[in-house]
Amino acid sequence: xxxxxxxxxxxxxxxxxxxxxxxxxxxxxxxxxxxxxxxxxxxxxxxxxxxxxxxxxxxxxxxxxxxxxxxxxxxxxxxxxxxxxxxxxxxxxxxxxxxxxxxxxxxxxxxxxxxxxxxxxxxxxxxxxxxxxxxxxxxxxxxxxxxxxxxxxxxxxxxxxxxxxxxxxxxxxxxxxxxxxxxxxxxxxxxxxxxxxxxxxxxxxxxxxxxxxxxxxxxxxxxxxxxxxxxxxxxxxxxxxxxxxxxxxxxxxxxxxxxxxxxxxxxxxxxxxxxxxxxxxxxxxxxxxxxxxxxxxxxxxxxxxxxxxxxxxxxxxxxxxxxxxxxxxxxxxxxxxxxxxxxxxxxxxxxxxxxxxxxxxxxxxxx
Amino acid sequence: xxxxxxxxxxxxxxxxxxxxxxxxxxxxxxxxxxxxxxxxxxxxxxxxxxxxxxxxxxxxxxxxxxxxxxxxxxxxxxxxxxxxxxxxxxxxxxxxxxxxxxxxxxxxxxxxxxxxxxxxxxxxxxxxxxxxxxxxxxxxxxxxxxxxxxxxxxxxxxxxxxxxxxxxxxxxxxxxxxxxxxxxxxxxxxxxxxxxxxxxxxxxxxxxxxxxxxxxxxxxxxxxxxxxxxxx
Numbered sequence: 001x002x003x004x005x006x007x008x009x010x011x012x013x014x015x016x017x018x019x020x021x022x023x024x025x026x027x028x029x030x031x032x033x034x035x036x037x038x039x040x041x042x043x044x045x046x047x048x049x050x051x052x053x054x055x056x057x058x059x060x061x062x063x064x065x066x067x068x069x070x071x072x073x074x075x076x077x078x079x080x081x082x083x084x085x086x087x088x089x090x091x092x093x094x095x096x097x098x099x100x101x102x103x104x105x106x107x108x109x110x111x112x113x114x115x116x117x118x119x120x121x122x123x124x125x126x127x128x129x130x131x132x133x134x135x136x137x138x139x140x141x142x143x144x145x146x147x148x149x150x151x152x153x154x155x156x157x158x159x160x161x162x163x164x165x166x167x168x169x170x171x172x173x174x175x176x177x178x179x180x181x182x183x184x185x186x187x188x189x190x191x192x193x194x195x196x197x198x199x200x201x202x203x204x205x206x207x208x209x210x211x212x213x214x215x216x217x218x219x220x221x222x223x224x225x226x227x228x229x230x231x232x233x234x235x236x237x238x239x240x241x242x243x244x245x246x247x248x249x250x251x252x253x254x255x256x257x258x259x260x261x262x263x264x265x266x267x268x269x270x271x272x273x274x275x276x277x278x279x280x281x282x283x284x285x286x287x288x289x290x291x292x293x294x295x296x297x298x299x300x301x302x303x304x305x306x307x308x309x310x311x312x313x314x315x316x317x318x319x320x321x322x323x324x325x326x327x328x329x330x331x332x333x334x335x336x337x338x339x340x341x342x343x344x345x346x347x348x349x350x351x352x353x354x355x356x357x358x359x360x361x362x363x364x365x366x367x
Numbered sequence: 368x369x370x371x372x373x374x375x376x377x378x379x380x381x382x383x384x385x386x387x388x389x390x391x392x393x394x395x396x397x398x399x400x401x402x403x404x405x406x407x408x409x410x411x412x413x414x415x416x417x418x419x420x421x422x423x424x425x426x427x428x429x430x431x432x433x434x435x436x437x438x439x440x441x442x443x444x445x446x447x448x449x450x451x452x453x454x455x456x457x458x459x460x461x462x463x464x465x466x467x468x469x470x471x472x473x474x475x476x477x478x479x480x481x482x483x484x485x486x487x488x489x490x491x492x493x494x495x496x497x498x499x500x501x502x503x504x505x506x507x508x509x510x511x512x513x514x515x516x517x518x519x520x521x522x523x524x525x526x527x528x529x530x531x532x533x534x535x536x537x538x539x540x541x542x543x544x545x546x547x548x549x550x551x552x553x554x555x556x557x558x559x560x561x562x563x564x565x566x567x568x569x570x571x572x573x574x575x576x577x578x579x580x581x582x583x584x585x586x587x588x589x590x591x592x593x594x595x596x597x598x599x
Contacts, residue, residue, distance in 0.1 A: 146433065161469065331542070333539060335539040337441070337537075339535035346550060347551075
């Protein structure tokens with residue numbers, strides 16, 4: 001910015017009003033809150049990044065750019081850039097302690113409650129790394145920061161609790177041949193299969209879970225300029241939507257699961273719904289020296305790094321408008337650090353999120 | 368059932384043990400303390416929040432909860448009263464009835480314990496906060512609940528609120544599937560339950576031991592706890 005902003009000098013005791021003129025960058029460095037406030041009180045209000053308060057940064061999406069992962073995506077919104085790669089690994093049920101009980105519990109509660117095997121068995125493992133130098137606060141050689149850990153947990157919550165990935169998609173089944181009735185009654189098995197057999201004695205095989213695909217979701221934030229979660233979440237969703245799992249079969253002779261190298265036999269991972277994360281911050285000038293009399297507050301969509309530092313109140317919503325019958329479903333809503341936004345104002349947040357959802361949906365739907 | 372013990376620990380400046388929604392938390396607050404130079408803020412206090420699980424060491428689950436609660440706690444404390452100092456808050460989970468890794472139902476107990484410890488420690492606050500837990504079902508009203516696992520109706524959305532002394536929402540965390548109308552409903556029910564008392568048809572017990580008569584509201588509960596402290 002080459003323009004200069006005039007700021008009246010603070011010396012109110014003297015009668016002569018002197019005016020100091022200095023570059024915008026100095027103004028920003030000295031009093032960031034007043035700098036942001038000066039922008040927002042323009043008509044129409046504008047943010048230092050030239051966005052309107054309700055504007056999100058336009059997203060850019062690239063998929064399958066990593067050749068060695070099953071699915072990957074690169075998302076960039078403004079100066080925040082995120083790479084996500086999905087790597088499947090196979091775990092046999094023999095290596096999962098207590099698997100039989102967990103499987104039984106989930107089959108008994110089938111229909112009533114959501115199958116929570118993805119959570120219990122840890123079949124989706126997200127990891128977030130904030131790359132060294134992606135932001136000024138990221139210094140090399142340190143343990144994962146609390147911010148990175150929180151992001152990883154939120155991704156996990158979204159993938160596991162939100163039912164985005166179905167456990168059926170990760171199961172590796174084997175049709176176990178059944179020899180005679182005695183053997184089958186000796187073995188532990190579900191009631192449904194028993195009944196089936198009584199009905200039709202000719203059934204010679206029985207579907208059995210022999211293993212699972214575990215999806216490692218590795219998230220690398222290469223550049224961080226505010227609102228990392230929105231980009232991370234969109235990139236994760238895009239990566240999962242492009243994930244291709246090979247056909248896996250159990251070989252009873254080798255006693256292990258083998259994967260088919262054929263591309264034609266591989267299948268796409270089925271991702272349910274289209275939850276999109278939208279983050280907002282509330283700017284309260286009255287929290288800062290010299291702006292105490294300003295009663296007005298501003299809701300800023302998709303805040304950048306400077307805005308995040310100045311705004312304590314954060315609202316983060318995950319909305320899904322893909323189900324036309326239910327309309328807008330809010331899957332998650334988090335608000336902390338302030339009390340400006342109440343029940344009435346939340347409508348504005350959700351309305352804004354719906355618009356953002358349409359924007360992301362346009363990009364992600366085609367994958 | 369909500370129970371509270373004020374000042375169970377003798378060495379910290381303030382402490383409280385709080386049970387709510389099946390979680391028992393002991394909170395301890397120390398401050399103002401000397402702050403490590405790299406964390407020192409020239410014009411306000413540094414606020415640190417630590418959450419320790421009942422078993423094992425803290426994981427990303429606790430880190431996530433810390434970062435959710437920290438901005439709220441920082442906003443509650445008059446940090447400008449204690450420049451260049453540290454206010455340290457430790458929340459130890461003593462017992463959790465639910466084995467689920469879901470963090471949501473733990474939030475009200477953590478927030479309640481933190482609030483009580485801050486009051487017990489005499490830390491200057493902007494306002495008080497009282498937590499509430501509510502559930503909503505699509506197309507139906509919201510209900511305040513004591514324990515989600517014992518709630519007998521069907522629900523799609525679980526909501527946690529932290530309501531300030533002025534009846535405003537400082538903290539909210541919701542999960543499930545719900546519309547904005549249901550969220551507003553849950554919010555209104557939470558504010559009402561804390562500020563004015565619940566409606567007659569509610570059979571859920573929120574605070575106190577409900578010895579017949581009118582339900583105690585969240586605010587009355589907090590006032591009662593503080594009155595007890597003053598008299599002791």
